[in-house]
Amino acid sequence: MAIVAQHTKFSKVAWPVLAWAVGLLFFFPIFFMVMTSFKTDADAVKPEFLFRFTPTLENYTNMTNNYDYWRFATNSVITSVTATLFTLFVAVPCAYAMAFNPSRGTKDILMWMLSTKMLPAAAVLYPMIFMAKSLGIYDTKFLIVMVLSLINLPIAVWMLFTYFKDIPKDIIEAGQMDGLNTWGEVREILIPLAWGGIASTALLVFIFCWNEAYWTVRLTTIDAATLSKLIEGNRAPEGLFFGRLSAVSTAAVGPIVVLGWFCQKQLVQGLTFGAVK
Amino acid sequence: MANRTIPRLLQTPAIVLLLFWMLVPLSMTLFFSFIRYVLASTNRPEWTSPSISNWRGFGNYQYVWNQDSFWLAIQNSLLIVCSILFLTVILGVAIAILINRTFPGRGIVRVLLISPFFVMPAVNAVLWINMLLDPVLGLQGAAVAGANDLVALLRDAPVVGSFFSLWPQFEPISFRATQTSAYAVIMMVTWQWTPFAVLILMTSLQSEDQQQKEAAILDGASRWSQFRFLTLPHLARPIAIVVMIQAIFHLSLYAEIEIVSRGNGNKNLPYYIGELVNNNIGAASATGIFAVILANIVAIFLLRMLGKTLME
Numbered sequence: 001m002a003i004v005a006q007h008t009k010f011s012k013v014a015w016p017v018l019a020w021a022v023g024l025l026f027f028f029p030i031f032f033m034v035m036t037s038f039k040t041d042a043d044a045v046k047p048e049f050l051f052r053f054t055p056t057l058e059n060y061t062n063m064t065n066n067y068d069y070w071r072f073a074t075n076s077v078i079t080s081v082t083a084t085l086f087t088l089f090v091a092v093p094c095a096y097a098m099a100f101n102p103s104r105g106t107k108d109i110l111m112w113m114l115s116t117k118m119l120p121a122a123a124v125l126y127p128m129i130f131m132a133k134s135l136g137i138y139d140t141k142f143l144i145v146m147v148l149s150l151i152n153l154p155i156a157v158w159m160l161f162t163y164f165k166d167i168p169k170d171i172i173e174a175g176q177m178d179g180l181n182t183w184g185e186v187r188e189i190l191i192p193l194a195w196g197g198i199a200s201t202a203l204l205v206f207i208f209c210w211n212e213a214y215w216t217v218r219l220t221t222i223d224a225a226t227l228s229k230l231i232e233g234n235r236a237p238e239g240l241f242f243g244r245l246s247a248v249s250t251a252a253v254g255p256i257v258v259l260g261w262f263c264q265k266q267l268v269q270g271l272t273f274g275a276v277k
Numbered sequence: 278m279a280n281r282t283i284p285r286l287l288q289t290p291a292i293v294l295l296l297f298w299m300l301v302p303l304s305m306t307l308f309f310s311f312i313r314y315v316l317a318s319t320n321r322p323e324w325t326s327p328s329i330s331n332w333r334g335f336g337n338y339q340y341v342w343n344q345d346s347f348w349l350a351i352q353n354s355l356l357i358v359c360s361i362l363f364l365t366v367i368l369g370v371a372i373a374i375l376i377n378r379t380f381p382g383r384g385i386v387r388v389l390l391i392s393p394f395f396v397m398p399a400v401n402a403v404l405w406i407n408m409l410l411d412p413v414l415g416l417q418g419a420a421v422a423g424a425n426d427l428v429a430l431l432r433d434a435p436v437v438g439s440f441f442s443l444w445p446q447f448e449p450i451s452f453r454a455t456q457t458s459a460y461a462v463i464m465m466v467t468w469q470w471t472p473f474a475v476l477i478l479m480t481s482l483q484s485e486d487q488q489q490k491e492a493a494i495l496d497g498a499s500r501w502s503q504f505r506f507l508t509l510p511h512l513a514r515p516i517a518i519v520v521m522i523q524a525i526f527h528l529s530l531y532a533e534i535e536i537v538s539r540g541n542g543n544k545n546l547p548y549y550i551g552e553l554v555n556n557n558i559g560a561a562s563a564t565g566i567f568a569v570i571l572a573n574i575v576a577i578f579l580l581r582m583l584g585k586t587l588m589e
Contacts, residue, residue, distance in 0.1 A: 016380035022372055023386035029468065030392055032416065033404050044408075047419035094291035097284035109292065111580050116299045118576035120529050122547035123565030124302035126309065126554050131302070150298045157291060182283055211397040213532035218551070228532070231399035235406075235536040242408055249400040260395035261388050268480045271522065275583050276477050276515050 037246035044242035059247030066244050069251060072230040079141050079226060080209035083148035087205050091156035092198065096190065099164035100172060110161065113154040114273060121214045132219060141224045144216060148209045156205050158273045163197025200266035203259060210256050227252040310337050310562035317556060337563035347564065350549035357462055357545060358527045362520050364467045369474025369519065370512065377482045394472040402536035405465040412449035421449040455542035462533045462543050474519045481515040521579035528572055
């Protein structure tokens with residue numbers, strides 16, 4: 001093999017070392033955050049305890065007292081899960097129709113949908129506040145669910161469309177021959193075949209909802225405030241609370257980072273709208 | 278065909294929702310941008326409600342256009358976006374090539390590398406500006422103190438002592454200051470989005486034509502010319518996509534700006550609009566329309582490129 005022959009002895013050692021160094025370097029800030037979360041607030045700012053310290057769980061056990069963590073976490077879970085389900089509920093039928101019964105306008109509709117994603121949020125900030133306040137839904141979970149669903153709908157439709165498109169049409173036609181109606185097609189053929197695609201779309205939409213930091217911060221005060229709002233509200237502790245702030249941050253991002261590890265591949269398709277495979 | 282109605286019906290909810298999302302708020306912004314509209318005014322209480330009788334024509338646009346702070350915000354937006362794009366593409370290509378080869382523990386390295394991308398922006402900013410970059414209490418403070426101690430130690434060392442005795446004390450940098458806060462934002466967003474570039478470029482590298490590469494090696498092509506004439510052209514399209522998608526995301530950076538310095542020294546267009554929204558809705562809306570125009574310049578190119586591959 002020509003390619004193998006090209007590797008010198010030096011690069012055989014240096015290459016993995018360098019790759020590992022880069023990987024660890026990129027992970028270091030997260031490691032540092034997790035490590036700080038096991039220090040007391042006093043120890044967290046002392047250089048002599050930088051890497052040698054007595055680990056404590058007090059930052060985690062005090063999360064409710066310090067930050068009312070679970071209230072914000074509950075809001076994050078409720079809004080993200082509901083928004084993900086609602087997005088799929090709207091996006092799956094749409095992508096299904098587009099993939100299996102494309103018309104001349106389908107491509108244009110898809111392009112137009114994506115263009116809504118490119119609308120800068122700040123440009124419509126005041127109208128959103130204005131409408132929410134006039135309708136009396138400002139700072140409600142309903143509003144946050146609606147906004148999260150709308151901003152993620154284009155991505156969900158695109159992702160699902162690229163998955164559905166790859167399902168051979170012959171299978172659907174064979175199903176029709178066997179006398180399946182539309183609902184039967186969906187239940188017997190589409191869902192079993194596209195299950196993986198639907199699941200990874202859901203996962204990605206959920207991650208985006210969870211991490212959303214513009215609308216959740218600007219359209220909430222207390223009742224519907226999510227974890228983004230909690231962290232943003234405690235932005236500048238002036239060194240006093242590094243330990244407890246690290247704990248609450250770790251709790252806020254931990255589940256999502258782990259979830260993200262499982263959908264790396266789908267992420268590429270979802271984020272590039274199917275243009276890179 | 279009678280079958281046409283069902284597909285249409287299935288698409289309707291998504292289309293109606295997005296049509297609403299696109300048209301209603303944006304039309305309101307457009308309307309507000311042409312009227313005098315403020316939230317509080319003791320002298321002119323009639324300006325506090327959105328009404329067509331307060332028509333101002335292009336007055337808000339003119340007002341914003343003549344503000345130095347508007348141009349500063351555009352300049353900051355572009356500086357932040359372009360720096361992040363430059364850094365993430367360079368790092369992305371390098372790291373993608375680095376981990377495209379098989380080596381022990383490659384799967385773990387990939388997981389380590391991709392992790393920053395899933396950290397929520399608010400946590401990213403809080404983590405960097407406090408725990409890592411704080412000049413006294415953060416890691417930077419500890420690192421600078423450690424470096425100074427080391428230099429002090431080396432001053433007394435034989436042979437090299439006279440060399441190190443000339444070294445000045447290192448000073449930590451405050452990243453909340455006007456001169457540096459934009460760099461803090463660039464740093465933390467680059468950390469978060471380099472994994473995105475790596476992931477996409479690596480996916481693309483795996484579809485590179487290996488036979489072509491082997492042929493080039495047999496012909497005696499150097500490493501550099503393999504990269505320059507085979508890999509780089511292959512990566513051109515994914516790089517363009519990485520650039521445009523990131524541009525759209527980073528043009529609306531907000532949480533990081535807010536957390537690092539509340540807009541001091543790094544105020545970008547969304548943050549500027551956010552400040553105007555506290556009172557001058559007319560000007561905020563006019564600025565919003567400018568932001569839409571700026572985003573559309575990028576979006577048109579991106580959509581065109583995506584459209585080409587859509588139906589393949």
